[in-house]
Amino acid sequence: MFQTLQKLRVMCFMFATTAERKVPPTPSNMPFTLNNLWDNPGARKIQKRWGRSGTRGNACGRGQRGQGARSGAGVPPKFEGGQTPLTRRLPKWGAKPSLEIYREVNICQIVDRIKQGRIDATQPIQIKDMLESRIFSKCKYGVKLLARGAERLSELNTPLTIEVSDASKTAIEAIKKAGGEVKVVYFTPLLLRQHLFPDKYPLELRPALPPSRAVEAIQRTEERGAVADYIKPKWVIEDEIEKKKLEEMAKLEVDTLKVQLQGAETVETAKKEKKKKKQKQQEEKQVSTLDLTNFKYPASREPGCGKDKIKQRKPVVYKKLSLNLD
The missing domain is CATH 3.100.10.10 (Ribosomal Protein L15; Chain: K; domain 2)
Known part of the structure; x- marks a missing residue:
């Protein structure tokens, strides 16, 4: 008799409203054991069952066909309607980590x-x-x-x-x-x-x-x-050859300086002679590049001194034509 009453109480609880379910479906004199445990009232919420009858029947709120009406349909939250997403629009920067970990x-x-x-x-x-x-x-x-x-x-x-x-x-x-x-x-x-x-x-x-x-x-x-x-790749070999050439040139320059210093009294005199030679070479180059035939310095600033430099138009020569209208 007690078991049948308990089954009836459970059945009533299943079909009861939320207001009636606040009281657990067990009698007050029932012992509290491991096989008679229940949640606090209102802890478990029964899922809505759409598509039976009433306002949520027929299409169950999915609309009339289309992507949203299909099973498994849905769009991820990062989807932006087909346009290029923000993760692809923003520029990428920063060092790339090396995958070759020793x-x-x-x-x-x-x-x-x-x-x-x-x-x-x-x-x-x-x-x-x-x-x-x-x-x-x-x-x-x-x-x-x-x-x-x-x-x-x-x-x-x-x-x-x-x-x-x-x-x-x-x-x-x-x-x-x-x-x-x-x-x-x-x-x-x-x-x-x-x-x-x-x-x-x-x-x-x-x-x-x-x-x-x-x-x-x-x-x-x-x-x-x-x-x-x-x-060694080709560019490394070429760099090494260039370095060797530069080292050899530096050694030759040091040797020539030593030979020059033997005749000179001090290092400063040898450096001064070098500077003078460079200046002479530069002056000779400048003289060779400039045309000094019609050059006067300082140029005169008097009015009318630049008449020769003004470009004049060529004189217009008219041809004479003789026409015989006989």
């Missing part, structure tokens, strides 16, 4: 692996040796050497030669002090994969020509003190 390796990690016997310090330490010694598990673009734990190089008796993609200034200086060398090698992702896993590549790939951005980065590491090993 794997960072510290000197202390290499020293630890050498002490454990995983890396041979007598031979050049390559990126392949670092992967095999489990310093890192993955490497896609290259390795950058950092100077953390550089004091531990004194624990080793042999100087190190390390081949990496990039290195910091302090790391290069620390390895150089210990008698070693840092070599910068250029790898594309494919060439690096062949270097790390040579068994997967039966044929050796050709070394790649680095782009201008990579060349500039390698040149920066060379300025820090590293040795670079890469295929």
